[in-house]
Amino acid sequence: MSGTRPGTYFSLLGPVQAHRGDSPLPLGPPQQRALLAMLLCRRNAVVGLDELIDGLWGGEPPRSAVGTVRSYAYRLRRTLGGGLVTHGRGYALQVGPGELDLTRFDELTVRARAHVSAGDPQAARDLLARALEMWRGPALAGLPGPQARIQRERLAELRLSVLMERVELDLRLGGHGRLVAELTGLCLEHPLNDRLRAFRDAALEGGGREREARTTPPGAAAPTA
Incomplete structure (x- = not known):
């Protein structure tokens, strides 16, 4: 054919x-x-x-x-x-x-x-x-x-x-700091996605921003700088 x-x-x-x-x-x-x-x-x-x-x-x-x-x-x-x-x-x-x-x-x-x-x-x-x-x-x-x-x-x-698979690999490879802005936007876009929120918190903590990870509520934007 x-x-x-x-x-x-x-x-x-x-x-x-x-x-x-x-x-x-x-x-x-x-x-x-x-x-x-x-x-x-x-x-x-x-x-x-x-x-x-x-x-x-x-x-x-x-x-x-x-x-x-x-x-x-x-x-x-x-x-x-x-x-x-x-x-x-x-x-x-x-x-x-x-x-x-x-x-x-x-x-x-x-x-x-x-x-x-x-x-x-x-x-x-x-x-x-x-x-x-x-x-x-x-x-x-x-x-x-x-x-x-x-x-x-x-x-x-x-x-x-x-996309979440790629983010998880980025975290494994130590790219925490450069993921914060991307994950903050994704959490705003998908506020009920617990996995994205966990990735964002891990990126904040891995980048030395533990306090922001603890205090940023679900769906809210974390400071990116």
Whole structure:
């Protein structure tokens, strides 16, 4: 089965984009890009027409939903090539190795955890930092529909989890002082996250600021200087 045209690269970790070489590809209006995002999240697997309709509109789709989805798929196929294929009442997008930023993100985190298991925290920390640098903002930014919202929340949780892994490695490597500002901001963003608060307190204590760690209440900003 043929894939997308050679050199196509997809991005989900921010606004949904596709590039061929250095050239961005036109992906159409937000709802059409939301359909592409659903196919990318289930890459190389068939997504049924009913599931696509539910993901775009929820429980009250318009009467034109079937035709609209088919029109979106036709337009995307013209842009992307033969990798977007029809299977009965569904579609699948064939995505090869290295053609999606989320796949690359997952690969880097797996490699980082292998380095942790091998006793090399510095290499693990550097790989996690590289993975996190791939994010260009909130995943699937600006896309409509219930499925885009679900995937956006899932990917935000994934990013935070990997970020906490990187912070924990930074602490193991003695980077307490330079973590205070970052962790203070994260605690304000996620005031109910006890693990982040513990990391912030550890950074303050490791940087010789034990009193601030004891007196800063949850969700409050610790002085950064």
